[in-house]
Amino acid sequence: MEIFVKNPLDTELSADVIITGFYENDKELSEIQKGLDEKFNGVISKNILGIENFKGKYLETFSVPVAGKKILAVGLGKKEEFNNDKVREIAAKTIKTTEKLSKNKTVAYNIQNNGSMCCCKIAYNIALGTIMGEYDFDKYKSKKNEEKITTVEILHAKPEKLTPVVEKAKITGDAMNFTKDLIFEPAEYATPTKISEIASNLASENGLKIRVYNKDELKNMNFNAFLAVGQGSVQEPKMIHLKYTPANGAKKKIAIIGKGITFDSGGLDIKPPASMLTMKTDMSGCACVLGVMKAISKLKPDVEVHMISALCENMPSGSSYKVGDVLIAKNGKTIEVDNTDAEGRLTLADALTFADELNVDEVIDVATLTGAVIVALGNTITGIMGNDEEFVKEIIEDGKEAGETLWQLPVFDDMQENLKSDIADMRNTGSRYAGSSVAARFLSNFTNAKKWVHLDIAGTAFIDKPYKELSKGATAAMVRTLIKHITK
Ligand code: BES
Ligand code: MG
Ligand code: ZN
Secondary structure: OEEEEEOOOOOOOOOOEEEEEEEOOOOOOOHHHHHHHHHOOOHHHHHHOOOOOOOOOOOOEEEEEEOOEEEEEEEEEOHHHOOHHHHHHHHHHHHHHHHHHOOOOEEEEEOOOOOOOOHHHHHHHHHHHHHHHHOOOOOOOOOOOOOOOOEEEEEOOOHHHHHHHHHHHHHHHHHHHHHHHHHHOOOOOOOHHHHHHHHHHHHHHHOOEEEEEOHHHHHHOOOHHHHHHHOOOOOOOEEEEEEEOOOOOOOEEEEEEEOEEEEEOOOOOOOOHHHHOOHHHOOHHHHHHHHHHHHHHHHOOOEEEEEEEEEEEEOOOOOOOOOOOEEEOOOOOEEEOOOOOOOHHHHHHHHHHHHHOOOOOEEEEEEOOOOHHHHHHOOOOEEEEEOOHHHHHHHHHHHHHHOOOEEEOOOOHHHHHHHOOOOOOEEOOOOOOOHHHHHHHHHHOOOOOOEEEEEEOOOOOEEOOOEOOEOOEEOOOOHHHHHHHHHO
């Protein structure tokens, strides 16, 4: 889908559908709307605002045919309550409406400022919203959607001012689509080996450095906790280390780590069917950080970024790791396996130790780690935990700016009590209660980073019904937040 900015007062209007926004009970026309009204014989003043039943309520739509095109009026709601998140939701929902209106290919957007917003942000969110709204994963459908919108025009009097912002939205949207595609792929396709190949292609296409470690290399590097998780599977475990280096020196160094369980059956502590159903998505953390690398290779921030993902399958078999096994993690600490389904933290433990050796200023891990975070925060809020209050707050703010909600859960030192083992330094699970916090406390044993945050996306990575601008299924959770954090 092509997206660009265009001045409708200067150029021909080629769009099949023109989407134009109205505030609730506000009959004043913007400059662009006045232009459209003149061009199309008063269609806006007479056929839209003159109609009693269109009130401009948030997300209300009303379509009027005119000169072989359609004008789709959309309600922006109360002027004083309008914001960037609403722009994105409107764009995502109206582009879907437009698809269904008839065989439309080109859509123009005119969403007027409420007087206190930045036009750049409006354009950014129209572009990102349309990309998010148009997304679907149809690779395995024999019948593809033929009603796709091919072109989005954002109407504004000064295209040159908005074009760079729209480019940034396109890069972010592309990264999200890449992440979603990878999450939707079946586990039989997206194996550790396949994801390593995808990462290698991404690296060579975008000028990133990559190193993929195989099982023997990982054995020599003492990734024992990680390798234990993968040992029951016929799929070889792999670890990806991608690196972005800015051209003119780095103001800081960041490591982003993604949980990469390509399928989580639970292992010998096998999951019941309903819980196993979506476990191909247990590599959403990996897919997230890969998408982020794709975007930053194009946005080129002056930050050095390391992306790490330890990829494997958690399967039951004769060679699986067992409860009661004692693992010696990469950093030398010993872990008694209490539950083979608490595998993510074991893989992350060694990945966190690896990140420590890179001497970075910040470490961020993203993981579908606990069912407990869903109980606590549901499917629309990501749990954030960490060891530096200021850093946690900063990431929450970055999320807000980017349009994603995070909420902090506590990590206390005395939660280590919960992880006590009789025969090893710790065990990999504690009591059921405060499960997300205890998991984070477990992870904290494996990082010495001064600034570390853990983002638990178990609830937010894959949703079973649409929410605002997000479609059902993979959401690319935390891609926007991390891009924002790294490029701000
Ligand atoms: N991958 C799961 C967590 C998960 C649950 C992700 C639901 C997405 C949706 C993780 O590996 C897991 O199985 N966690 C266990 C931990 C428990 C055994 C301590 C859980 O949360 O039940
Ligand atoms: Mg598990
Ligand atoms: Zn898991």
